[in-house]
Every structure is written in structure tokens, then in C-alpha cells.
Amino acid sequence: MGNGYFYFTRAESKVELADKLERFSRWIDRLDFLKTFNSAFSPGFSFSRFNIMEQMASDIELKEKASKLYKEKLSLEEVVEKLVDDLEKLGFIELENDIDGIWKVTSAFHYIEELVDSLIISEEVENEISE
Amino acid sequence: MAAFNNIDELIRMLSREKALLKHMFANRKNLNVRYDTARELVEYKEERILYLIDHGVIHDSGDFFEMEDVYLYFFEEVLNVSEQINVASVKESIDSLNSAIDYYLLENSEQRKYDYLKHVRKILRNIAQTTFKNVIDLKRNIDNTYKNEPNYAIKKEKLKKLDEKRLGIAEMIRQTEILIDERQPGFFKLAMDVGLNNTVRDVKLQLTDAYHNLIELDRQIIDYLNLIEYQNRLLKKLRRVKYLRDQMVMESQTNVNQVLNSISPLWMENRPKYTLKLSVDFLRNTDEGLDALKALSARIKTGVVASKRKAEPLTSEFMDRAEKVLDSVNTLEMKNAFLASGEDLYTFIRNYNYHKTLEREAKLVLFCQIASQYLPELNVCDNFALDNDIEYPLIFPA
Numbered sequence: 328m329g330n331g332y333f334y335f336t337r338a339e340s341k342v343e344l345a346d347k348l349e350r351f352s353r354w355i356d357r358l359d360f361l362k363t364f365n366s367a368f369s370p371g372f373s374f375s376r377f378n379i380m381e382q383m384a385s386d387i388e389l390k391e392k393a394s395k396l397y398k399e400k401l402s403l404e405e406v407v408e409k410l411v412d413d414l415e416k417l418g419f420i421e422l423e424n425d426i427d428g429i430w431k432v433t434s435a436f437h438y439i440e441e442l443v444d445s446l447i448i449s450e451e452v453e454n455e456i457s458e
Numbered sequence: 459m460a461a462f463n464n465i466d467e468l469i470r471m472l473s474r475e476k477a478l479l480k481h482m483f484a485n486r487k488n489l490n491v492r493y494d495t496a497r498e499l500v501e502y503k504e505e506r507i508l509y510l511i512d513h514g515v516i517h518d519s520g521d522f523f524e525m526e527d528v529y530l531y532f533f534e535e536v537l538n539v540s541e542q543i544n545v546a547s548v549k550e551s552i553d554s555l556n557s558a559i560d561y562y563l564l565e566n567s568e569q570r571k572y573d574y575l576k577h578v579r580k581i582l583r584n585i586a587q588t589t590f591k592n593v594i595d596l597k598r599n600i601d602n603t604y605k606n607e608p609n610y611a612i613k614k615e616k617l618k619k620l621d622e623k624r625l626g627i628a629e630m631i632r633q634t635e636i637l638i639d640e641r642q643p644g645f646f647k648l649a650m651d652v653g654l655n656n657t658v659r660d661v662k663l664q665l666t667d668a669y670h671n672l673i674e675l676d677r678q679i680i681d682y683l684n685l686i687e688y689q690n691r692l693l694k695k696l697r698r699v700k701y702l703r704d705q706m707v708m709e710s711q712t713n714v715n716q717v718l719n720s721i722s723p724l725w726m727e728n729r730p731k732y733t734l735k736l737s738v739d740f741l742r743n744t745d746e747g748l749d750a751l752k753a754l755s756a757r758i759k760t761g762v763v764a765s766k767r768k769a770e771p772l773t774s775e776f777m778d779r780a781e782k783v784l785d786s787v788n789t790l791e792m793k794n795a796f797l798a799s800g801e802d803l804y805t806f807i808r809n810y811n812y813h814k815t816l817e818r819e820a821k822l823v824l825f826c827q828i829a830s831q832y833l834p835e836l837n838v839c840d841n842f843a844l845d846n847d848i849e850y851p852l853i854f855p856a
Binding site: 334336352355356358366417447448449 | 693718
């Protein structure tokens with residue numbers, strides 16, 4: 328694509344549509360959480376786990392969204408920990424500084440952004456949705 | 459309101475109040491230089507603070523101190539951290555350039571003509587210098603705004619303003635070039651000497667350079683604005699998609715099914731479970747195997763205790779004492795008896811009167827046993843004797 332990232336696919340899929348929907352849906356939640364944390368969350372952005380915890384302390388909406396990210400009942404710190412892990416597993420973030428615990432968002436993050444962007448919403452609904 | 463009488467005083471003041479000015483400059487963006495901090499930095503000499511206020515270097519705005527704008531701008535300009543881009547000064551320079559040229563053409567005295575010529579050159583150089591600096595400042599400001607401005611709406615506005623500045627600078631460059639080439643051909647033809655020639659050439663080069671940089675900045679600004687636009691659009695779309703998903707109408711109101719069907723990325727598949735077959739030997743015979751089993755049984759908590767099958771009760775038969783008699787030859791007594799006799803070992807063993815009949819085989823074994831057990835007390839000769847098919851060495855007491 329020339330966007331600075333690659334990903335694997337398999338020709339005949341071994342996964343059902345329902346599963347795919349489920350997984351995609353979870354990533355919608357995570358994306359929403361990250362953009363609420365900081366609207367500048369995109370390739371090149373740096374942050375630390377501490378930043379997220381700080382933000383959650385002053386933003387109830389963020390806390391709310393965090394508690395809904397995972398099915399299991401986890402403490403807020405554990406949720407952030409798990410989220411960072413999931414992001415790293417898919418290659419969306421990279422550890423920039425070990426000592427200060429700073430992570431950087433990679434261009435691969437574009438992948439999930441593009442995926443959401445590629446959805447086409449039917450016309451009538453566009454106008455109905457409140458901002 | 460006092461003023462500095464000469465440059466000496468000014469520089470002396472700057473040197474004396476180094477610490478305070480440095481601190482105030484560093485804090486110019488956040489308003490928090492309180493009276494106490496200021497006092498500390500002038501070594502608790504209140505007259506120095508009063509002196510500064512009097513000479514218009516700092517002013518007291520009630521809660522805190524601020525450096526006067528004049529000094530602030532001076533420091534920012536000279537240290538190249540200015541965030542102001544001054545296009546107006548270039549315009550003024552162009553005006554004064556025109557004036558200087560007019561005076562040159564009107565003047566008759568050679569000396570004063572020469573003075574005007576020098577003035578023209580100075581202004582030209584000044585224009586080029588200022589433009590150049592403006593371009594550098596502009597670039598820095600654009601980058602800073604894009605990278606550091608947290609609020610998206612403000613970021614966009616600032617970038618637009620910077621774009622206007624860019625146009626301003628470009629216009630100034632154009633005007634200067636027109637002035638040199640078209641507007642004042644008479645002057646430049648008339649007054650052209652080596653010095654002016656060099657100056658004009660240098661200025662033209664600098665302005666062209668600046669112009670190229672401006673084109674690059676134009677591209678950069680457009681790039682940044684596009685990125686901001688993209689992010690905004692994405693955010694809106696994300697919110698919409700999430701809303702639809704929460705309302706459970708995502709599948710019907712978007713083409714998500716279509717999209718997901720058309721792609722099959724690997725991360726969406728289940729993790730393949732590769733089963734390992736454990737080695738039973740490992741489980742049974744090693745310590746780690748035992749630990750693993752213990753941990754597993756603790757986790758599963760089935761509480762299975764291996765029950766030993768109880769055997770049937772013992773019958774009375776088992777309780778009877780049964781005796782078994784084992785016959786064995788006492789090698790010690792045999793040896794002692796042999797030592798007392800005069801024969802060789804083999805013959806002695808063969809002819810000895812045992813309580814029980816001993817096979818030939820057993821006698822041979824006995825011969826070897828005694829020979830090996832009591833070797834130190836025996837003398838093994840080199841002579842061999844024959845007994846049917848067995849050749850044996852003659853052994854006598856030592």
C-alpha cells in the first residue's frame with residue numbers, strides 16, 4: 328500500500344463472519360477508547376500507561392469506556408495493561424523508552440483506522456445520528 | 459520613568475541582572491514570577507528591582523512580574539525563538555528603498571550620492587536578511603504548531619494564519635524583485651558599480667532561495683491541513699460506527715458484512731492449538747513431572763486419592779512356621795581341615811566325607827571358592843595334575 332505497514336491474509340478463510348464481526352466490534356471499542364483518551368492518537372503519537380491512568384482520573388467517560396473493554400472484571404490498571412498488550416501484539420505500538428515506559432504508535436495503526444474508514448454508512452442513517 | 463543614558467549603562471544592567479532576566483525569560487509563557495522569587499534572584503536587594511521597574515525593563519502587574527515587551531521581543535528575535543513573523547518591516551524597507559533611490563537621483567553632490575548608494579545597499583541586504591529569517595521562523599512555527607498544538611480546531615486555524623503569512627512573504631519577495639528589475643532600471647544602470655553589483659547579485663540569490671523554501675512550506679502546510687482533515691473525518695466516522703454498533707443496527711445500516719467477507723486477515727483467525735503428547739516416562743520418573751502433576755491435581759481439585767486394593771486376609775496356613783534347611787559347606791572349617799591334612803587341595807576336596815553327597819560340579823565350585831577366599835594362606839604350584847578331563851594346579855598350604 329505504501330503506507331508503511333504489511334499484514335498477512337489467507338485465501339480461504341477459516342473463520343466465520345460472526346467471529347470476524349465479534350473481533351472487529353471489540354476493536355471499534357478500543358479505537359473509541361483511545362481516541363477519547365487523546366484525539367491525536369494516531370501514527371507518531373507517544374504516550375505512557377501513566378498518561379492513560381491520569382486521564383482516566385479526571386474523565387469519567389473514559390473510565391466508563393475502560394470498564395467495558397474486556398469481558399472479565401479487571402481493575403483499571405489491569406485494563407490499561409491488557410490494552411497495551413493487545414496493541415503491541417498486533418504491532419500497533421512499539422516500546423520507545425524502556426525506563427520511562429513510553430510507547431509510540433506505529434504506521435500499522437493506519438490499518439485499523441482504514442478498516443473503519445472503509446465502511447460505508449447507508450444514507451438515511453447519516454443524518455439521523457446525533458453528533 | 460528613567461532611561462538609560464548610554465549603552466554602557468544598559469549592558470551593565472543586563473550583566474548585573476543576568477539571573478533574574480534569565481528566569482523571567484524562561485517563564486515568559488507561564489505567568490508565575492512572584493515577588494519572592496524575584497527578590498531571591500536579586501540577592502534580596504529591593505533597590506535593584508525598583509531600578510528595573512523605573513527603567514522600563516520589568517513591570518509589576520499586581521500578583522507577578524513580567525518582562526517588558528521591548529526586551530522580550532529583543533531576546534526572542536536574537537535567540538531565534540520568535541513566534542512572530544514580521545512582514546510589515548519588509549514592506550517598510552521596500553518603501554525606504556524607493557525613497558533612497560529617489561534621493562540619489564535628485565542629489566547632485568557626489569559625496570552625498572555615494573552615501574545614498576551605500577544606504578540602498580544596506581537596505582537591500584536588510585530585506586534579504588529579514589526575508590530569510592522570516593522563512594526560517596515560519597518553517598519552525600508550522601512544525602511546532604502541527605506537532606504541539608493539542609486542540610485540533612486551533613491547530614487548523616493557526617496553520618491557516620501561517621499560510622497567509624507565507625503568502626505575505628512571497629509577495630514581498632516578488633515586489634523586491636520587480637523593484638530591482640523593472641521599477642528602477644534607471645537608477646541601477648546609472649549607479650552600477652562593483653559593490654552594488656555584488657550586493658544585487660547576492661540579494662537576488664537569497665531571495666530565490668527563500669522563494670523555493672516558501673514553495674516547500676506551502677506543500678507542507680497543505681499536507682498538515684490534509685492530515686488534520688483526515689483525522690477529523692475519521693473520528694466522526696468512528697463515532698458513527700460505534701453508535702450503530704451500540705444500537706445493534708451496524709449490520710443492516712453499513713456494509714460491514716460485505717467488507718469483512720471480502721477480507722480474511724490472519725489476526726482474525728483463531729489461534730491454532732497444537733496439542734503436545736506428553737511423555738509418560740517424564741511424568742513418572744522425573745521431579746519436574748511430579749511437580750507438574752501435583753500442581754495440576756491441586757488446580758483440578760478432584761481429590762482423587764489412589765486407593766490401594768486391599769489384599770485378602772491371611773489364612774492360618776500362613777501363620778504356621780515352616781522351616782527350611784539350607785545345606786552349605788563351611789569353607790572356613792574345610793580350609794582348616796585341609797591345612798591340617800597333607801594332601802593337595804583338589805584331592806582333599808574330592809575325597810572329603812561330606813554329610814550330604816556333593817556333585818562333582820559342586821566340588822569344583824568349592825575348590826575355586828576356597829582357593830580364591832584363602833589365597834594368602836595357600837601356595838599355588840606351577841605343576842598341574844589331571845583328573846579325567848580337568849587340569850588343576852596343585853595347591854598346598856603356604
